Amino acid sequence: MQNFDHDVVIVGAGPAGLSAAQMLGRARRRTLVVDSDSPRNRFAEHMHAVVGFDGTAPAELRRRGRDEAGAYGVGFRTARVERVGEIDGGLEVVLAGDERLTTRALLIATGVTDRLPDIPGLAERWGRTVLHCPYCHGWEVRDRLIGVLATSPMSLHQIELLRQWSPDVVAFTAAAGELSDDVRERLRARGIRTVASPVVAVTGPDDAAEEADGGAIGAVLTADGQRVAIDAIFTGGLLEPQDGFVAELDLARTDGPVGSFIAVDAAGATSHPLVWAAGNVAAPMANVPLSMGAGSMAGAAINGALVARDAAAAVERRRGHAADWEARYAETDRAWSGRVNETTSTVIAELEAAGSLTPTTALDLGCGEGGDALWLASRGWSVTGVDLSPTAVARARAAAREAQLEATFVAGEIDAAELGEFDLVTTSFLHSWDPGFSRIPLLRAALRHVAPGGRLLVVSHVGGPPAEPESSVAHEHPALATPAEERAALDLDPAEWVVEREEIRERPARAESSPAASAPAHLLDGVLLLRRLP
Known part of the structure; x- marks a missing residue:
């Protein structure tokens, strides 16, 4: 799970992207x-219809959103994404300059580009006196001279809608096609004027050669020479989704009256299992609140999908871990010497000699072929041993019968809750060759098996010769954390646990573990002894 640069890469830092990031x-x-760093609403000075942020500058929302997400560890890069491609188990994001990032999931939140009609003066005033959304900007120009520039027959809805904000609306309808008699009658009934001649320019007070009429701040010039005074003009440009960088993923699309957009479900999932989309790039008519909600939903959906993938990977790794140990035991008649771990036996004997430990019930987690468990049984303990390997457990049972000792051995997961509680829980050299293996969850499970007043004894291999001591099959130990590091990782509640020993002990390695050594070799064993308060 850690082989990728990121869990999620979000492309786009608008309302949808920032909500998902948070x-x-x-x-x-x-x-x-x-x-x-070129947001669609960068030309607007204020946002409206956003609860709690009414009148706030879009740049301020972006600043606050970045700060909030950054406080939770989210990183930000100013760059342009050139393309996204598939790699094994994830995606590769290629930035301009050919920098490459890997990620487990991708959210597209790049929005759209407004392609305005090619009319002089229109693009220059976009976001100021040239507007697109009545709900976002209508209140600010209420009761003023409002023009509406049609870009298609769909613009009729926008024309009629704006009559709600002003009684003085003029519609420039050339691009809407021939209006039906019913439409003309409806517009006239609402007092909406129509101009059929094509618009050739939009002017304003910053045009020195133009002076608006009647106090208006601008004018619309038409092909037949009309000059119509306006205070603001609404129009709807063609919406072009900024999604070309994911072309090679071949995402399913939805074609509608305003164009072709990435198809998503209610949570923003696309047709690709690792890709989500939110905001205008998938929902072209969504305003800021809707984009924020879509981003929030997509963020939660992405995390949920990654949780499911993490669980599946953990199950697969756990099964592989069990299979690996079973294979190690099955490939030889005996993997270990059958003797008790020397550090384990020494610590227990010291406690017994001091009178602070008496034989009652014990659980040996990762018991292997039963060496430690049988030693405890020989000293009067009622012992249960657990190991992943059925082969190892079968050998432990056979050894118990041969030695005529009472001990129970179970093949299965060492963190099985049904094992119950014991006065002594031991685990020696609990490790794996899997680099993704973590002892801490298993040690936390071991804590749950300690009865009130009982102890957990953890013996770990901290360092020493590369060969496994007491084994007829030499192999290297993986490096383990120190007792202090593991105690810190366990984050013990001091009201429940007492650390009785936290040390590293040196002991001589047996001859078979380092036969070529010119001087006696020593092993370093970590000892962590915890007592649960009554």
């Missing part, structure tokens, strides 16, 4: 937001 940061996902 959700994922709070979910402790390694998240990077890549943004080209």
